[in-house]
Amino acid sequence: MNSMTGFGRGTASAGRYEITFEIKSVNSRFLDIFIKLPAALTAFEDSVRQAVRNAMQRGKVEITVMMRSVGDSDSVVVVDSALCQQIRQTLVDQGFYKAAADVPVQDVLAVSTDWIRTENAPVDEDVLKAGLESAMKDAIEGLLTMRGREGAALAVELRRRADILENLLHEIDEHKDAAVNAYEERLTQRLTALLEKIQADDLPRERIVQEVAIMADKTDITEEIVRFGTHVVQLKNTLDESTAIGRKLDFLVQEMNREVNTMGSKGSDLSVVDRVVRLKSELEKVREQIQNIE
Numbered sequence: 001m002n003s004m005t006g007f008g009r010g011t012a013s014a015g016r017y018e019i020t021f022e023i024k025s026v027n028s029r030f031l032d033i034f035i036k037l038p039a040a041l042t043a044f045e046d047s048v049r050q051a052v053r054n055a056m057q058r059g060k061v062e063i064t065v066m067m068r069s070v071g072d073s074d075s076v077v078v079v080d081s082a083l084c085q086q087i088r089q090t091l092v093d094q095g096f097y098k099a100a101a102d103v104p105v106q107d108v109l110a111v112s113t114d115w116i117r118t119e120n121a122p123v124d125e126d127v128l129k130a131g132l133e134s135a136m137k138d139a140i141e142g143l144l145t146m147r148g149r150e151g152a153a154l155a156v157e158l159r160r161r162a163d164i165l166e167n168l169l170h171e172i173d174e175h176k177d178a179a180v181n182a183y184e185e186r187l188t189q190r191l192t193a194l195l196e197k198i199q200a201d202d203l204p205r206e207r208i209v210q211e212v213a214i215m216a217d218k219t220d221i222t223e224e225i226v227r228f229g230t231h232v233v234q235l236k237n238t239l240d241e242s243t244a245i246g247r248k249l250d251f252l253v254q255e256m257n258r259e260v261n262t263m264g265s266k267g268s269d270l271s272v273v274d275r276v277v278r279l280k281s282e283l284e285k286v287r288e289q290i291q292n293i294e
Contacts, residue, residue: 001155001245004059006146010138014131015123020066021135023143025293029058037062044132055140057244076119083115084108085257154289155239161260161286162236168279173225175271221263228259246293253287
């Protein structure tokens with residue numbers, strides 16, 4: 001099980017350059033990838049994006065790649081002879097000199113420097129690609145290691161929370177029958193008192209008992225307890241899976257939250273309601289933690 005939070009960095013040589021690859025990820029419902037590459041490496045953006053897709057399934061991923069020169073400069077001087085000659089001839093035509101050959105270089109430079117410049121010698125693309133892939137491999141491995149380590153810690157905490165949920169559910173289960181019986185007794189007393197008040201002597205006792213039983217049954221939370229317990233077991237089993245489980249856990253918690261809300265709406269006994277509130281509080285803590293699981 002992996003979290004979605006992590007950071008990794010890798011560095012590799014590529015000819016006279018050093019390439020540094022940094023990658024970090026945080027929580028996200030989907031896999032969102034943002035890449036910043038130097039101009040010399042933009043041709044490899046698709047391969048970088050695919051490598052990230054192969055390594056993870058969810059998270060907001062930000063990648064920054066940097067290049068710096070570490071070797072001797074391979075710059076070359078490029079001269080635009082045609083432009084240089086055109087400047088010389090212009091100075092002759094304007095009467096400054098009699099012949100183009102007489103125009104000194106400093107006068108040509110005074111008019112324009114566009115005719116001479118330095119450029120970096122091109123670097124073999126295969127060399128750049130190999131350096132980028134090496135740095136990327138180390139960075140992604142570092143990121144996955146961190147995500148795995150945090151995921152393992154989250155799994156321990158979630159198992160502890162699942163045990164708390166089971167204990168609270170067991171307490172609710174122990175009190176539910178007494179709560180229903182107490183509600184049924186209160187309801188019977190109120191109905192009897194009401195019938196005596198309106199002098200409805202013609203209503204059979206059996207009918208009163210039947211109506212009370214029907215109403216009391218609506219407060220029974222046995223089904224919700226069973227379903228909630230099943231979801232807790234599924235949650236624990238899911239934590240042992242090696243695939244991306246974040247969405248599955250999120251679905252389970254939504255179902256558990258639905259059951260606990262129903263328990264709260266049906267509950268009328270203070271001992272049950274108190275435990276349902278605590279159950280919901282613990283479930284909210286679980287929900288917050290699984291937001292960081294891939």
